Amino acid sequence: MSGLYARESRSVSTMAHLRFFPQAVTGGHGSYLTGEDGRRLLDLSASWGAASLGHSHPALRDAVNRALSNQAGASYLSSANEPCVRLAEKLLTLVPERARGRVWFGHSGSDANETVARMVVSATGRPRILAFKGAYHGGTVGSMAVSGHPAQQGARAAGLTLVPYPDSYASGGPEAAKREALEALERALASEAPPQEIAAFFIEPVQSDGGMLVPPDGYFQAVEAICRKHGILIVADEVKVGLGRTGRFNAFEHCRIEPDIVVFGKGLGGGLPISAVVGPETVMNHAVAFSLQTVHGNPVCSAAALAVLETIEGDRLAENANATGRVLFEALGRLAATQPLIGEVRGRGLALGIELVTDRGTRRPASRQAALTVYRAYQLGLVLYYVGVHSNVLELTPPLTLTEAQALEGAAILGQALDDVQNGRVDENLLAGFAGW
Helix, strand or coil: CCHHHHHHHCCCCCCCCCCCCCCCEEEEEECEEEECCCCEEEECCCCCCCCCCCECCHHHHHHHHHHHHCCCCCCCCCCCCHHHHHHHHHHHCCCCHHHCCEEEEECCHHHHHHHHHHHHHHHHCCCEEEEECCCCCCCCHHHHCCCCCCCCCCCCCCCEEEECCCCHHHHCCHHHHHHHHHHHHHHHHCCCCCHHHEEEEEECCCECCCCCECCCCCHHHHHHHHHHHHCCEEEEECCCCCCCCCCCCCHHHHHCCCCCEEEECHHHHECECCEEEEECHHHHCCCCCCCCCCCCCCHHHHHHHHHHHHHHHHCCHHHHHHHHHHHHHHHHHHHHHHCCCEEEEEEECCEEEEEEEEECCCCEECHHHHHHHHHHHHHHCEECEEECCCCCEEEECCCCCCCHHHHHHHHHHHHHHHHHHHCCCCCHHHHCCCCCC
């Protein structure tokens, strides 16, 4: 164990740890991190997508330096500040017309989703919320209350109903997955979740932490029709998969729907803590002082977020995510043809998942092998983690600036790691102390 990692263990609480290997870094540039031992690590996680522009991006540095050199306070709690207002005005241009009302700012996707969960119930007077099994909407009490991921330790809200997310791989194909998921939703609406009592449906255009699941064509259009019929608000959680990551600016655009409320986080700040909720004025302005913290709307974080949005647009990073993601997807597909641990490669743009199985016929999750693979990849110079309700899906959410050469480099290292695991060359005792999900 490295000196830095050992020092952390003696000084930092483990309550916020989600550790897969003894990673300790001292810096980073672009798509690479610098380990304490001086190694250059190709980062295909980008801190779960938060480092959307990669590490030490000049546009982000310049924006933060400018904001700090003439700091407009520290909050929008009791004062309008220019960077916050400019960011809000920009975000309002990036969502559908029905969501183009007002913007609320927070620190993370967790506090944003918690605020939405409280807000929609209060504004509509309806006590119930729909979400997906396997959904991860955050780590605060209120965001865990509307999530459905089995790894979370918080209690669910009394008015929450969880329905299955369509899983084409598990169901044997997209049409079967769509049919089964819609039938389950209709059964819920006809029984424990009366539609007239539902304030909102929290959706994920790609279910990332649940296994990087991509919905079948037409599924969310059918969901949208159901919600419109019953006056149920659609909340699109874009925290991890939005902001150009899927090859379009908003991930829900692939689904050809228009949500009422859009939640941004993670990559919005390029690594700095900021989140945003964008929605109609009737909901967003229904109460004053409803959800606030002292440094919400921080001008430095707001300036960073505006720089992120401008860079995504100006450098055409959504297009890069689409093109580079295709190169990475195809490389992983070639790997799957020769690697029996890979059951399926799926995703959109630079939001990709690799489901590992012990047997392709039974699709039995290869959870232990997933843990060993990410550990071995780290030893070989590659950073990625695993997700999924069975902890067997390797998740790739690299910086939007990833190049095609870096994508191929990552696929090659991952191929070596999988081969080493498949052939028993990785000591299972390495995983002691690294529980992951």
